[in-house]
Amino acid sequence: MTTVLVVDDEPQILRALQINLHAHGYTVVPAPNGTTALAAAQTQAIDVVVLDLGLPDMDGLDVIAGLRGWTEVPIIVLSARHGSHDKVEALDAGADDYVTKPFGLDELLARLRAATRRSGTQTAEPRVETAEFTVDLANKQVFRHGEAVRMTPTEWSVLELLVRNPGRLVSQQQILTEVWGPAYAKETHYLRVYMAQLRRKLENDPANPAHLLTEAGMGYRFAP
């Protein structure tokens, strides 16, 4: 099943795309603005993004840049602007395709197929493994030495964010804003508690973690 993140600020278009894409077998994750779109991309497995450039809260180009900062997921831009300058900007920012409104649903579907066909070969597996534990992103399950490990919602959110950025340093701020919300960006104590719990559940030697690493003053890192 292919999951499409659809970003559009007009509710009726969002709804229409949602219905039509769903009817063609896609799982749709709707987002009415850039902020929720970026948040959704971090926490869910997205196969392709359909992005309307005209958003209320931030520039569409910044959404592209935000996504391209850490993921190669195909991005198809929708826009009412026909100017070549706009197309060039979006494509150079990292978009894969640019479709001008009005567009036929057939065409969008074909471009979706083209985009997923390309990335499909290099399939990002929804499963991350280490020597000690396995994280099944799709099913939200964690195994350690073959045995299922129970996670609380918060534990899972933190773990998922780290595992979705393997090898990448994730700042405390980023974890806190993604998991608890922007108002909690300073509550670093939460993180210490939950990192300790995750390590106790997943690491062989919680005091000397092999995969859930802390970089003092910088953030945390998941080492596969």
Add this chain to the structure above:
Amino acid sequence: MTTVLVVDDEPQILRALQINLHAHGYTVVPAPNGTTALAAAQTQAIDVVVLDLGLPDMDGLDVIAGLRGWTEVPIIVLSARHGSHDKVEALDAGADDYVTKPFGLDELLARLRAATRRSGTQTAEPRVETAEFTVDLANKQVFRHGEAVRMTPTEWSVLELLVRNPGRLVSQQQILTEVWGPAYAKETHYLRVYMAQLRRKLENDPANPAHLLTEAGMGYRFAP
């Protein structure tokens, strides 16, 4: 150097594309029809194909199919037909993109860049390398002779600033204001301490640095 196979039956368009693409740094392999196009793709290393659907000898869709039989090279279709049916057919046949005539050269170039970015340089990460160490900007990680080197937040900030300006002289003031804040622009002592630490961690001979150079009285320079 990126090589583009341009397939078009109209000599003047073919010639125009050839000149313009060449002017933008591409190597162009021209082909006036489908047969020579397929032959050329077999005998030369092609990075991306620009294909006009209206060919004299065979259907453009068959050219796409012929290429897709053995290669994943990106194909950008040019066509005078605006109908969504044509687009769907071409895309589903294996094309990566579909541009309708008339089109701006800027747009075609942007789509070329998008296509080659996807396929060709998937290893092109924001990484800066020297003979002795590698700085991974995206993951905020530094390797020296293959081994990860831990950086403190301040060390990383200084290093990142220098590495993001390779070969360029960065004044002490600039580093101090960027890393510590404008109020610290005079605290050059901080810099000496941290440059020493960076060199101790990264240089083979910290006393005779090869990459983190001092320009007396001016600032510092990163030499790749």
Add this chain to the structure above:
DNA sequence: GGCAATCTTGACGGCTTCCTGACAGCGCGC
């Protein structure tokens, strides 16, 4: 209401990071 699971909050010890001061070395002009 009672219970269990989960999330917050507090306290404390240990460790990392940062700042700071003292001193040595180098290049330059006189």
Add this chain to the structure above:
DNA sequence: GCGCGCTGTCAGGAAGCCGTCAAGATTGCC
């Protein structure tokens, strides 16, 4: 040689950060 300005080196202590444990809140469920 000598002073001067700039730079590199080292080490210690203060401040802040991190891990740990355990005791309240809060929530959802029976």
